[in-house]
Amino acid sequence: MTVNRRILLVRRPHGMPMADDFAIVEGPVPEPAEGEMLIRTLYLSVDPYMRGRMNDARSYVPPFALNEVVEGGVIGQVVASRHTAYRAGDIVVGTLGWADYNLSDGRGLRRLDPSAAPITAALGVLGMPGLTAYVGTLDIGRVQTGETFVVSAAAGAVGSVAGQIAKIHGCRVVGIAGSDEKCRWVTEELGFDAAVNYRAAGSLVAALREACPNGVDVYFDNVGGDVTDAVLPLLNDFARIALCGQIALYNLEKPDMGPRNWSYLLIHRATLQGFIVRDHAHRAGQAYADLARWIQEGRIRWREHIVEGLENTIDAFLGLFRGDNIGKQLVKVADPA
Amino acid sequence: MTVNRRILLVRRPHGMPMADDFAIVEGPVPEPAEGEMLIRTLYLSVDPYMRGRMNDARSYVPPFALNEVVEGGVIGQVVASRHTAYRAGDIVVGTLGWADYNLSDGRGLRRLDPSAAPITAALGVLGMPGLTAYVGTLDIGRVQTGETFVVSAAAGAVGSVAGQIAKIHGCRVVGIAGSDEKCRWVTEELGFDAAVNYRAAGSLVAALREACPNGVDVYFDNVGGDVTDAVLPLLNDFARIALCGQIALYNLEKPDMGPRNWSYLLIHRATLQGFIVRDHAHRAGQAYADLARWIQEGRIRWREHIVEGLENTIDAFLGLFRGDNIGKQLVKVADPA
Numbered sequence: 001m002t003v004n005r006r007i008l009l010v011r012r013p014h015g016m017p018m019a020d021d022f023a024i025v026e027g028p029v030p031e032p033a034e035g036e037m038l039i040r041t042l043y044l045s046v047d048p049y050m051r052g053r054m055n056d057a058r059s060y061v062p063p064f065a066l067n068e069v070v071e072g073g074v075i076g077q078v079v080a081s082r083h084t085a086y087r088a089g090d091i092v093v094g095t096l097g098w099a100d101y102n103l104s105d106g107r108g109l110r111r112l113d114p115s116a117a118p119i120t121a122a123l124g125v126l127g128m129p130g131l132t133a134y135v136g137t138l139d140i141g142r143v144q145t146g147e148t149f150v151v152s153a154a155a156g157a158v159g160s161v162a163g164q165i166a167k168i169h170g171c172r173v174v175g176i177a178g179s180d181e182k183c184r185w186v187t188e189e190l191g192f193d194a195a196v197n198y199r200a201a202g203s204l205v206a207a208l209r210e211a212c213p214n215g216v217d218v219y220f221d222n223v224g225g226d227v228t229d230a231v232l233p234l235l236n237d238f239a240r241i242a243l244c245g246q247i248a249l250y251n252l253e254k255p256d257m258g259p260r261n262w263s264y265l266l267i268h269r270a271t272l273q274g275f276i277v278r279d280h281a282h283r284a285g286q287a288y289a290d291l292a293r294w295i296q297e298g299r300i301r302w303r304e305h306i307v308e309g310l311e312n313t314i315d316a317f318l319g320l321f322r323g324d325n326i327g328k329q330l331v332k333v334a335d336p337a
Numbered sequence: 338m339t340v341n342r343r344i345l346l347v348r349r350p351h352g353m354p355m356a357d358d359f360a361i362v363e364g365p366v367p368e369p370a371e372g373e374m375l376i377r378t379l380y381l382s383v384d385p386y387m388r389g390r391m392n393d394a395r396s397y398v399p400p401f402a403l404n405e406v407v408e409g410g411v412i413g414q415v416v417a418s419r420h421t422a423y424r425a426g427d428i429v430v431g432t433l434g435w436a437d438y439n440l441s442d443g444r445g446l447r448r449l450d451p452s453a454a455p456i457t458a459a460l461g462v463l464g465m466p467g468l469t470a471y472v473g474t475l476d477i478g479r480v481q482t483g484e485t486f487v488v489s490a491a492a493g494a495v496g497s498v499a500g501q502i503a504k505i506h507g508c509r510v511v512g513i514a515g516s517d518e519k520c521r522w523v524t525e526e527l528g529f530d531a532a533v534n535y536r537a538a539g540s541l542v543a544a545l546r547e548a549c550p551n552g553v554d555v556y557f558d559n560v561g562g563d564v565t566d567a568v569l570p571l572l573n574d575f576a577r578i579a580l581c582g583q584i585a586l587y588n589l590e591k592p593d594m595g596p597r598n599w600s601y602l603l604i605h606r607a608t609l610q611g612f613i614v615r616d617h618a619h620r621a622g623q624a625y626a627d628l629a630r631w632i633q634e635g636r637i638r639w640r641e642h643i644v645e646g647l648e649n650t651i652d653a654f655l656g657l658f659r660g661d662n663i664g665k666q667l668v669k670v671a672d673p674a
Contacts, residue, residue: 269610270611274607
């Protein structure tokens, strides 16, 4: 009999999560009831936002429950179905547990067409990160031709797509990333106009000033902290900041202190807007159609950073905070049948 | 012969301005050339934003020039005119020098009708501060009936009007101010639902939480710093922050450090927008019509804090940062003829 491994959150992390905050438990593979199906995990997604759900804090999604399976984006294959709309063999994507197998009644699931695009794209450029990039760049950032667009975590799943969307819309695009390899990828492969390695720049402000001779009109922020401090002095009048993430702050044990920075927003009449992709689900149809077209036209490229084995999920998740990944971080759990 | 006193900026302030940063010089009263008029100052306005113009820094208005007269809002009376549109005796308002007399070619000036409203209102509720309150509350803050509206510097020229506008639009209105007397004024005279004295509250967050049982939907910020830190944890989803001023920061000698606070904006998908009233001049007609009607209906009240004598202008200006004023701070220079 096959075993089902499930990753539980057993302790709320204090600061950077540790392996002991999680437990991998083994159990029998469950049987679908009437109206349910059994899904085998092929790939699962680790995303920075999941860190917030590990805290016991009021937020836009409820916290993960202790001693329950951690849930996130999963691509799986139906292995047994008592659901009228799905058959064994179907490839699906949705929010499911970090486990070898999950039961589902189909809510929040959608079927993938493996002939249309590589299935893993459904967790990246044609999934939540791609929609996030689309909404943040176009609806929140409201990029205009000729403007300068800066994105932090530029080589990440969201930042790399956001920069390419801004480029398609006629912006000068500048990425901020944490290694020379990441900077080379976004400039040489993705077509960004410039990239700054924040770990190597003596003065990040000076490096950004050189990369943005006409100032910054739109800042797509995934990071916060010191990186964002360096962008703000370059804001142009009526700049927009699409506030998507603050990964630099997620693992702090107490609130970080930084220079008070609202004066830049005031003087330049900037708009800073926090957004969460699930408030923008109504944009998904248009976004995925546009993104698919841009991919087909060769105007959007992506890359995946794939770790093998469910047992390596926690390390892959922690790697997000170390900056291990270039492109979308995934865990491969099994091959499709 | 009458003397014209003029207040010059002779040194850029470092931190809190000092009397020695300015000089009062005496000279002859100038003669209007063809197309000009001579205006005697009746009242002049001291406003927090003027502190920024004393720095040699890129901003939305050029810095004051050294050894030149400081310019601000002035109500004056035409004493001699070679301008076709103005006659001696006319009462006018505009941006003019901190001086007993100014020449003007009429640019940026408007004539006041002393029978319509007390002339000093043109520097307050029916002038720049009133328009600022109107735009910030309605266009930037987008207040809706039933929402909770919090305003800092609630007893100031802008905050006191902003709160009353929010009240007219059906909000629960909570003011933050620096004395019990100010708090009493905004609640007992202006109709705010609650007010918190930030200097007396043990925990400002706790005091605000009590005053805002349903959280904060719109925050009209004139202050920044610690006061703003205490408001952010109370933001509701999709809150708006109208960023109007940061008076707590204007006189700092080096950037102030505070807790990094963008996570609140992200989690609650808040919008923070810096605004400067002169970008919204197209709203003046509607704003002044609405404000005049609300005044007539007794729904907007105001108060002026009047210091006598041009020679006391600097002290009146510094008083803004000490929190001396309740309502609009003015300097009375002369009576109308």
